[in-house]
Amino acid sequence: MATGSRVTRQRSSVWLSERKTPRRKGDQQPVGLDRVKIVAATMRLLDAEGLSGFSMRRLAAELGVTAMSVYWYVETKDHLLELALDAAMGEIALPIEAVRPAEGCADPLAEPRDWREQLRQLASEYRQVLVRHPWLSALLGEYLNIGPNSMTFSNAAQAVMRNSGLPDDKITSALALVYQFVYGFGTNEARFAARCRAAGLSQDELFHDVMNLVEDRPEFDEPRQIMEARGGDTVEEMRDREFTFALDLAIAGIEALRTP
Amino acid sequence: MATGSRVTRQRSSVWLSERKTPRRKGDQQPVGLDRVKIVAATMRLLDAEGLSGFSMRRLAAELGVTAMSVYWYVETKDHLLELALDAAMGEIALPIEAVRPAEGCADPLAEPRDWREQLRQLASEYRQVLVRHPWLSALLGEYLNIGPNSMTFSNAAQAVMRNSGLPDDKITSALALVYQFVYGFGTNEARFAARCRAAGLSQDELFHDVMNLVEDRPEFDEPRQIMEARGGDTVEEMRDREFTFALDLAIAGIEALRTP
DNA sequence: ACCTGAACACCGTTCAAGT
DNA sequence: ACCTGAACACCGTTCAAGT
Numbered sequence: 189m190a191t192g193s194r195v196t197r198q199r200s201s202v203w204l205s206e207r208k209t210p211r212r213k214g215d216q217q218p219v220g221l222d223r224v225k226i227v228a229a230t231m232r233l234l235d236a237e238g239l240s241g242f243s244m245r246r247l248a249a250e251l252g253v254t255a256m257s258v259y260w261y262v263e264t265k266d267h268l269l270e271l272a273l274d275a276a277m278g279e280i281a282l283p284i285e286a287v288r289p290a291e292g293c294a295d296p297l298a299e300p301r302d303w304r305e306q307l308r309q310l311a312s313e314y315r316q317v318l319v320r321h322p323w324l325s326a327l328l329g330e331y332l333n334i335g336p337n338s339m340t341f342s343n344a345a346q347a348v349m350r351n352s353g354l355p356d357d358k359i360t361s362a363l364a365l366v367y368q369f370v371y372g373f374g375t376n377e378a379r380f381a382a383r384c385r386a387a388g389l390s391q392d393e394l395f396h397d398v399m400n401l402v403e404d405r406p407e408f409d410e411p412r413q414i415m416e417a418r419g420g421d422t423v424e425e426m427r428d429r430e431f432t433f434a435l436d437l438a439i440a441g442i443e444a445l446r447t448p
Numbered sequence: 449m450a451t452g453s454r455v456t457r458q459r460s461s462v463w464l465s466e467r468k469t470p471r472r473k474g475d476q477q478p479v480g481l482d483r484v485k486i487v488a489a490t491m492r493l494l495d496a497e498g499l500s501g502f503s504m505r506r507l508a509a510e511l512g513v514t515a516m517s518v519y520w521y522v523e524t525k526d527h528l529l530e531l532a533l534d535a536a537m538g539e540i541a542l543p544i545e546a547v548r549p550a551e552g553c554a555d556p557l558a559e560p561r562d563w564r565e566q567l568r569q570l571a572s573e574y575r576q577v578l579v580r581h582p583w584l585s586a587l588l589g590e591y592l593n594i595g596p597n598s599m600t601f602s603n604a605a606q607a608v609m610r611n612s613g614l615p616d617d618k619i620t621s622a623l624a625l626v627y628q629f630v631y632g633f634g635t636n637e638a639r640f641a642a643r644c645r646a647a648g649l650s651q652d653e654l655f656h657d658v659m660n661l662v663e664d665r666p667e668f669d670e671p672r673q674i675m676e677a678r679g680g681d682t683v684e685e686m687r688d689r690e691f692t693f694a695l696d697l698a699i700a701g702i703e704a705l706r707t708p
Numbered sequence: 709a710c711c712t713g714a715a716c717a718c719c720g721t722t723c724a725a726g727t
Numbered sequence: 728a729c730c731t732g733a734a735c736a737c738c739g740t741t742c743a744a745g746t
Binding site: 203204325326329330332334339346350355356357358359360361362364365367368369370371372373375376379398401402405413414417418419429430431433434436437438439440441442443444445 | 463464585586589590592594599606610615616617618619620621622624625627628629630631632633635636639658661662665673674677678679689690691693694696697698699700701702703704705
């Protein structure tokens with residue numbers, strides 16, 4: 189109460205506001221900055237320092253420019269982060285048929301594949317981008333997700349799921365099951381990797397450290413056989429198996445509940 | 449580069465550090481603050497203002513105390529947030545058998561139930577707490593999740609899944625599939641509700657607004673029949689059905705892939 | 709059209725000091 | 728043992744001014 193009222197931040201998405209700079213008309217004098225460069229530098233910085241290490245001032249320094257210059261090209265920090273988010277989503281490779289369903293298939297290698305295979309590919313790509321850019325999860329959780337690349341991705345996901353044989357009214361459920369799972373899985377994986385980097389440990393080392401810590405705590409009363417059963421030689425191997433089988437479960441569920 | 453080196457924040461969890469204040473010995477002079485009160489105020493503030501509206505200074509003001517007083521009871525802001533996280537997880541009601549598996553069942557109403565029913569209960573409870581405390585998702589995604597209540601919850605989840613008939617080496621996959629799904633689902637639901645509050649709109653109003661916006665965008669090329677097929681009279685109804693059926697899919701998958 | 713500099717209203721946290 | 732006040736090194740963003 190003491191500090192009184194507080195502005196509720198409700199700046200709408202970049203994607204719903206007019207571009208700030210008009211497209212360049214003729215050839216003006218050369219300029220150092222532009223949106224593309226700024227977003228690229230943003231992603232570099234985010235990759236290197238994490239979301240909490242990123243600031244407009246730091247970005248400006250990286251670009252060799254004063255703190256306020258960036259604001260010429262971008263309305264707010266939030267808008268800039270939305271641009272980075274969508275750029276990251278653009279790194280996801282999509283199955284060709286999902287993108288252009290009606291295109292003639294001149295390339296025999298590009299022949300339509302099974303929906304399961306396409307689903308697994310999309311899931312794997314999504315997982316990979318989440319791990320490659322550990323800051324992406326938080327942004328996906330914070331902003332509306334309606335940039336062009338995000339839309340293309342979700343359209344592709346829908347297109348794939350429509351081939352599963354599930355009735356129309358179940359498709360969003362199946363999409364939610366699969367992609368929320370991948371999101372959560374990739375988020376955890378990325379966070380763990382970031383912790384490893386920060387602590388200077390390998391994934392296996394940190395994993396065993398955490399295991400030992402947790403096993404000593406009184407609240408941990410679950411049988412270790414489950415922890416051990418998932419085995420595998422390395423943490424990464426264990427995780428891959430876990431991921432693959434979870435997808436298998438989802439796919440099996442879809443196959444079981446579709447009307448044939 | 450310009451700003452030089454930067455400390456990588458790697459303060460270990462509250463749960464891995466000694467308590468800051470020793471337990472009170474005799475009866476000292478009455479004190480205004482304590483950890484319980486601080487955490488309660490933290491949660492109130494987080495509920496009211498969101499994570500971005502929360503600050504140590506604001507919390508202190510709320511407690512009618514100077515900014516630095518809180519630091520007597522809590523090492524850092526991060527530690528405080530971890531405490532709030534675990535307190536929120538403590539609000540999840542667990543199936544009785546999952547908590548004390550070996551206890552005699554004197555109460556006939558407490559007789560062991562089907563694992564599917566228990567799974568649905570846990571999923572629903574988890575979803576609800578995520579919606580009740582919209583700040584929880586971000587914290588779950590940021591900190592190690594090893595407070596006592598978090599551990600109890602994950603133990604319960606494991607206990608339930610062990611009754612599914614899935615072989616030991618598949619259990620963590622199934623847990624990941626279900627709970628990551630619920631996490632993502634609840635996160636989105638909470639975020640949407642927060643947006644509604646901020647915009648002063650009902651969920652149905654905002655939903656239709658967003659739908660109209662998105663449909664106008666060139667990238668949105670997916671058939672509206674899927675959007676419409678999931679139907680229901682209200683957004684909430686639609687969401688509940690989506691949630692329920694996604695869980696059905698996961699359960700069907702588990703049933704299909706267990707060895708009977 | 710593009711960039712700067714100073715300033716405002718915030719942060720989390722340290723540290724020396726009070727009682 | 729508990730709380731305060733001043734200070735440090737940061738934030739995002741506004742605004743008037745330069746070229």
